[in-house]
Amino acid sequence: MENDFTRRLVVPAETRIAMIIMDGLGGLPREPGGKTELETACTPNLDALASRSALGLTVPAGPGITVGSGPGHLAIFGYDPIQYEIGRGALEALGVDFELGVDDVAARGNFCTLDKAGIIVDRRAGRLPTDAACELLDVLQTIKIDGLELFLRPVKEHRFAFVMRGPGLVDALTDTDPQKTGVRPLTVQALQPSAEAAARAANRFLEEARCLLAGRQPANMVMLRGFASLPRIPTFAERYGLHAAAIALHGMYRGVARLAGMEVLPICGQTLEAEFATLEECWHDFDFFYLHIKQTDTCGESGNFDGKVKAIEEVDALIPRLLSLDPDVIFVGGDHSSPAVLQSHSWHPVPALLFGKHIRPDGIPEFGEHACLRGSLGVVPATHIMPLALANAGRITKYGA
Amino acid sequence: MENDFTRRLVVPAETRIAMIIMDGLGGLPREPGGKTELETACTPNLDALASRSALGLTVPAGPGITVGSGPGHLAIFGYDPIQYEIGRGALEALGVDFELGVDDVAARGNFCTLDKAGIIVDRRAGRLPTDAACELLDVLQTIKIDGLELFLRPVKEHRFAFVMRGPGLVDALTDTDPQKTGVRPLTVQALQPSAEAAARAANRFLEEARCLLAGRQPANMVMLRGFASLPRIPTFAERYGLHAAAIALHGMYRGVARLAGMEVLPICGQTLEAEFATLEECWHDFDFFYLHIKQTDTCGESGNFDGKVKAIEEVDALIPRLLSLDPDVIFVGGDHSSPAVLQSHSWHPVPALLFGKHIRPDGIPEFGEHACLRGSLGVVPATHIMPLALANAGRITKYGA
Numbered sequence: 070m071e072n073d074f075t076r077r078l079v080v081p082a083e084t085r086i087a088m089i090i091m092d093g094l095g096g097l098p099r100e101p102g103g104k105t106e107l108e109t110a111c112t113p114n115l116d117a118l119a120s121r122s123a124l125g126l127t128v129p130a131g132p133g134i135t136v137g138s139g140p141g142h143l144a145i146f147g148y149d150p151i152q153y154e155i156g157r158g159a160l161e162a163l164g165v166d167f168e169l170g171v172d173d174v175a176a177r178g179n180f181c182t183l184d185k186a187g188i189i190v191d192r193r194a195g196r197l198p199t200d201a202a203c204e205l206l207d208v209l210q211t212i213k214i215d216g217l218e219l220f221l222r223p224v225k226e227h228r229f230a231f232v233m234r235g236p237g238l239v240d241a242l243t244d245t246d247p248q249k250t251g252v253r254p255l256t257v258q259a260l261q262p263s264a265e266a267a268a269r270a271a272n273r274f275l276e277e278a279r280c281l282l283a284g285r286q287p288a289n290m291v292m293l294r295g296f297a298s299l300p301r302i303p304t305f306a307e308r309y310g311l312h313a314a315a316i317a318l319h320g321m322y323r324g325v326a327r328l329a330g331m332e333v334l335p336i337c338g339q340t341l342e343a344e345f346a347t348l349e350e351c352w353h354d355f356d357f358f359y360l361h362i363k364q365t366d367t368c369g370e371s372g373n374f375d376g377k378v379k380a381i382e383e384v385d386a387l388i389p390r391l392l393s394l395d396p397d398v399i400f401v402g403g404d405h406s407s408p409a410v411l412q413s414h415s416w417h418p419v420p421a422l423l424f425g426k427h428i429r430p431d432g433i434p435e436f437g438e439h440a441c442l443r444g445s446l447g448v449v450p451a452t453h454i455m456p457l458a459l460a461n462a463g464r465i466t467k468y469g470a
Numbered sequence: 471m472e473n474d475f476t477r478r479l480v481v482p483a484e485t486r487i488a489m490i491i492m493d494g495l496g497g498l499p500r501e502p503g504g505k506t507e508l509e510t511a512c513t514p515n516l517d518a519l520a521s522r523s524a525l526g527l528t529v530p531a532g533p534g535i536t537v538g539s540g541p542g543h544l545a546i547f548g549y550d551p552i553q554y555e556i557g558r559g560a561l562e563a564l565g566v567d568f569e570l571g572v573d574d575v576a577a578r579g580n581f582c583t584l585d586k587a588g589i590i591v592d593r594r595a596g597r598l599p600t601d602a603a604c605e606l607l608d609v610l611q612t613i614k615i616d617g618l619e620l621f622l623r624p625v626k627e628h629r630f631a632f633v634m635r636g637p638g639l640v641d642a643l644t645d646t647d648p649q650k651t652g653v654r655p656l657t658v659q660a661l662q663p664s665a666e667a668a669a670r671a672a673n674r675f676l677e678e679a680r681c682l683l684a685g686r687q688p689a690n691m692v693m694l695r696g697f698a699s700l701p702r703i704p705t706f707a708e709r710y711g712l713h714a715a716a717i718a719l720h721g722m723y724r725g726v727a728r729l730a731g732m733e734v735l736p737i738c739g740q741t742l743e744a745e746f747a748t749l750e751e752c753w754h755d756f757d758f759f760y761l762h763i764k765q766t767d768t769c770g771e772s773g774n775f776d777g778k779v780k781a782i783e784e785v786d787a788l789i790p791r792l793l794s795l796d797p798d799v800i801f802v803g804g805d806h807s808s809p810a811v812l813q814s815h816s817w818h819p820v821p822a823l824l825f826g827k828h829i830r831p832d833g834i835p836e837f838g839e840h841a842c843l844r845g846s847l848g849v850v851p852a853t854h855i856m857p858l859a860l861a862n863a864g865r866i867t868k869y870g871a
Contacts, residue, residue: 078535468535469561
């Protein structure tokens with residue numbers, strides 16, 4: 070609602086905004102009274118930038134809500150992550166870097182084990198190795214369904230992404246996974262008449278899969294759940310008047326950026342340094358850049374406190390290269406918290422730094438959870454960031470006289 | 471929504487609230503690491519009051535949104551400025567101190583130049599001097615339209631305010647300014663059947679204006695746009711149970727106060743001192759006073775940092791006179807920021823001071839942007855202020871038992 074109002078007021082400008090997202094940035098102290106990962110990290114460049122910036126903490130989707138990367142990114146991009154929900158199937162496809170189109174219907178797939186009567190005895194087919202799953206997916210990929218394209222992509226162990234592409238497919242479909250053993254897999258039901266073609270196609274795939282996998286062990290059937298198309302969201306161009314680019318190494322983030330209408334840039338290599346090199350090369354071709362850093366979250370989720378500290382320090386070391394591009398506005402923050410002590414995503418507010426040539430600096434010479442708490446941005450919904458970035462970039466005109 | 475809830479709980483009390491609004495109060499440092507206008511100003515009285523008050527910063531209409539004075543004032547008066555939008559025509563009339571009634575339909579008018587075929591060749595009639603426009607408005611003021619009163623007021627150069635007053639006028643009308651040259655002015659169209667009488671009246675005015683101005687140069691026609699009546703808003707009496715008075719020297723602010731149902735007091739003179747004298751004279755006749763200071767914004771918008779500092783110091787010098795009236799609640803703040811370095815309104819949060827006999831003092835002995843950041847009000851929507859002022863004035867009863 071709020072950002073749809075902003076849209077009325079957006080005006081063009083010759084300014085550039087850089088949004089640096091350290092995935093899972095927010096943390097927790099390792100011991101009582103201690104420092105978080107960000108506070109532990111030696112970040113002279115971010116600290117110097119902080120002193121010239123407005124600080125705060127962002128809340129992705131509401132108090133106490135832990136988000137995945139999909140909703141976390143939508144929020145920081147200015148989209149209400151509850152209004153614009155990305156369904157499970159679509160997230161699964163995005164997560165393996167599949168270029169999901171807006172008309173595709175995706176689902177989470179998994180291999181399972183049926184007994185001779187067709188009853189489910191293992192919903193995960195003994196968590197068969199990913200390699201074995203890949204071989205089976207090659208077999209299933211031979212299935213043809215008239216008028217549709219079918220895409221199967223391995224995820225991990227028994228899990229895979231399932232995508233149907235074709236005209237008029239609708240994602241209002243029921244799961245075939247009954248979520249328990251001792252019963253048969255269900256068939257796909259259309260939840261509305263417009264989804265009947267998609268239901269027939271999915272059931273046709275399942276029948277053929279049953280034939281092709283018959284007699285194999287442990288995986289002799291597949292189940293599908295969480296059917297979903299991508300939500301339709303206004304693009305960065307439509308909503309903010311921004312020609313936006315994304316620099317991210319992993320599929321999920323590239324997918325969410327594409328959903329927001331960003332151009333996903335090719336990167337020569339798999340390093341943070343390569344990401345910054347791409348930023349430099351393309352600096353004059355866009356007016357908004359989203360640059361994603363994965364390592365902070367990877368370390369947070371695996372409980373590697375020191376690794377997360379190091380990942381933050383590596384970002385800090387590259388900040389001078391960002392500054393030398395002379396962006397009009399810089400945002401440094403995260404999509405959610407991933408404290409190493411929790412080994413998972415969490416609901417804790419995420420440190421946020423907003424620099425701009427017209428910012429009112431808080432004068433706080435440190436970038437960390439406690440320092441940010443004293444900042445003028447406050448503890449705010451993550452959706453506040455984009456309008457503030459636009460304002461600081463001279464891209465929002467006055468409301469009323 | 472929030473304040474409509476407050477309305478349920480409002481109770482009478484023998485208390486007085488003074489709201490001192492320094493227009494465009496919020497500022498920015500002149501140089502990196504420097505102080506804002508308010509921080510630069512020597513304000514011993516406001517600083518002493520601050521130490522006994524709750525401090526914070528107000529956000530008029532949402533993050534990143536720069537507001538005009540109309541929405542900025544509505545917000546500080548407790549009305550959601552997006553829900554209660556004041557249209558362009560109404561703002562133009564308010565801005566020249568026209569006493570716009572709730573049934574009036576106003577528009578922005580401007581003189582233009584047509585060629586012999588009736589095609590627009592200059593949408594601003596060469597920005598003719600205001601004096602020349604005044605003479606032409608005298609001519610146009612002779613136009614009579616049955617059953618209606620017509621008011622024309624000069625604004626600046628080619629611009630004027632156009633107001634129709636009469637029973638049953640509705641503002642759902644299209645512009646006649648096509649926003650480009652090389653075409654004819656449009657006629658006014660009713661956007662709904664109830665607006666047809668207003669459309670006929672406006673078109674009748676335009677036909678007569680064409681005849682009266684024919685052959686003149688450069689201004690031989692007028693165009694009208696932004697037709698708008700005042701929004702209907704609950705008055706201070708209805709919403710807050712307050713008998714409210716406004717002390718303001720300029721039309722826009724008197725108009726917005728009138729819209730909120732305040733009585734606009736006459737002022738003997740054009741000075742800040744005269745405004746405070748009016749406050750003193752009428753102190754026992756009302757229980758809410760809005761006192762507006764324009765000079766802070768005028769200096770901010772013209773880039774006069776030192777002038778804005780001086781304007782704030784002049785207000786500070788009058789604070790003892792305010793205190794000697796012994797108000798139960800004092801609010802000192804602004805409708806928006808107008809940093810001198812930007813020479814314009816801006817989106818930055820506005821310093822706010824709330825004093826009351828039952829306030830929990832923050833004990834911060836300074837009134838300034840950074841000091842306010844440490845205050846207990848937080849960085850909050852401006853609409854939070856009125857309920858807090860009412861509560862401190864003993865005018866809100868308990869919710870629930």
